[in-house]
Amino acid sequence: MFQQTCIAPVNIAVIKYWGKRDEELILPINDSLSMTLSTDQMCAKTTASASSNFKENVMWLNGEKVAFDENPRSARCLKEIKRIASAKGQPKFPLNLKLHICSENNFPTAAGLASSAAGYACLVYTLACLYGVEDEELTQIARQGSGSACRSLDGGFVHWKKGDNPNGSDSLAHQVISPSSWSNMRVLILVVNDSKKKTSSTKGMRLCVETSELINHRAEKIVPQRIENITKAIKTKNFTDFAEITMKDSNQFHAIALDTFPPCIYMNDVSHSIAEFVHRYNELAGETKVAYTFDAGPNACLYLEEENVAGVVAGLKLAFPNDNAGNVEYVKGIPINGQSYEAYKFKSNGSNLLKYIIHTKIGEGPKRLEECEGLLNEAGEPKKLIQ
């Protein structure tokens, strides 16, 4: 049996990907740019095994057996990896061996945190390691699993170029700066209590491209300039410029989602209260200390530098208090130094509007793990079925 286990990170876009020009190849209408989060707090983990004992390709995702060959996206990722392995000659094992794949996220799906990006990045990276395929074309393959997955194949800040070729060969992601270049960059994930079903990203994007009269103007006229400006801000570690562009682009993404017909609404009243909190915090501080961004759901992701974490968290506890009736800590993740930080006085928006907060930081790309850390046993069955 041949086996490989890897982990891959979550990434959060600061210039948003919204809209495909090719649904099949997952080619975007505009560039996007994200920060990779540390795998210490959140990651996808995948074990892939190949064996002549296996009768068919099987996958377990978060403890549940799911279709693999029948899922066109995962099937395409495997096919592409095998194509490269075959083209390079001398594969490590026969390409016709069937696979058992087990994958899980160490963070609740409830967090709504682009779990498919981390998941497909991890799948592609793990398969690439298993088949001994080099890295260079991997972002192109991960993109065909889930668009933003291509940005989880590297650490630090990552730029996904939309590319121009109809076959997608130049729609690739590359690192802008390494995580060590801006090592004090922190992130607070604010998980909002919400049960409302949202339009899926895939459907929302398609409908937006079909019906919004603003989306093309954004993609063609606005995003290119923003990519240039935020890249400069990131390379010079100019937090003020970085924060302003990040917040503006989050708002604009939700604006074009609202301009869809029927409209796609992802932020709720609590999300907007969080944005208001951030603007107020910066106003009180007299400078930009923190930035928000929201993906296709109500949860907020706040970017801030390490020295401002204690102050912002203290403010959040006032503005969004939590009874914490269960055993769950309200603020998880990296321990917060400077608990005695005197916060600005914020009025409560109401209790328990947030489920919890995850404190994490900028991080590295995917990593190989030791065999003992694998999710499959010697028989190629999951060691445990989570959930």
Added chain:
Amino acid sequence: MFQQTCIAPVNIAVIKYWGKRDEELILPINDSLSMTLSTDQMCAKTTASASSNFKENVMWLNGEKVAFDENPRSARCLKEIKRIASAKGQPKFPLNLKLHICSENNFPTAAGLASSAAGYACLVYTLACLYGVEDEELTQIARQGSGSACRSLDGGFVHWKKGDNPNGSDSLAHQVISPSSWSNMRVLILVVNDSKKKTSSTKGMRLCVETSELINHRAEKIVPQRIENITKAIKTKNFTDFAEITMKDSNQFHAIALDTFPPCIYMNDVSHSIAEFVHRYNELAGETKVAYTFDAGPNACLYLEEENVAGVVAGLKLAFPNDNAGNVEYVKGIPINGQSYEAYKFKSNGSNLLKYIIHTKIGEGPKRLEECEGLLNEAGEPKKLIQ
């Protein structure tokens, strides 16, 4: 003493006015188009008296004494009316007489229903009647009180052309069709329970023009086509096209408000649930029976034809039930026929999310009233101080 009393209607835009190119003259960056609501349910009422006994210009607004000469907008309206009266020669009375003006809305300010539009339209129309000034330039004057006031000077559907002249001389409103041309057009105003303070329209517009990268594209490329298309829909009474353009333009207005920095949020979760209700209702009906539009606040305005009122109201009572603990009727205004209408099954979004619903219809422009209906007594003092 010379005295005049008039009423003027509320208007609700279907193509939204958002953004000024001249703050002083109140010149918009795009055309807008609205429907005038019947004064039977909602109106502003103003009495203006001129007398040699009056020492200064005084105004009572909704029972409260307010500055008149110190308010640049009301002072400008008076100055313009006097200028025309003077230019036409032979004024009915000396132009240096001081005025007492009393104005009130018969609907709660809480309804957030463009009360300033009806108010300034009524002020300008009343002053014009008092000074014996003809109608032709009135929309230009009302516009300088509150932009959208110019659209309340006529009934039916009204088109406010942005104009091109820097002095505003061609920024005028004119009727598209009379109320009798689409006499079965009804409106439901859904007043949302909400206490959140919103950014004022004036401030929101200015910030949007300064910071949104989408607003000019909307004003220059999108609105002109929409004005053309909705005018055609209105003239041919094509409800389906009318409804779709109306809903899209409401969404787009809120999209550019969200693209402002910091963002301006006017719709809340309940507003979005109402929009969702409307899309679902039309889906169940298999055709477009009802349209929503939202101004700079959370309240909804639904457009629909008379035969669909009973069905939509029945659906609204299921989706937005109200305990009606007070003495207030939940659905006010025009009585609803066909109470036994079998509604589609809607799940409740929660109780008391709406304060009440006003049922009204398309209506006429401002009207002169008899002297006995005036708000000022012989001494030029308010007959009653409301509120």
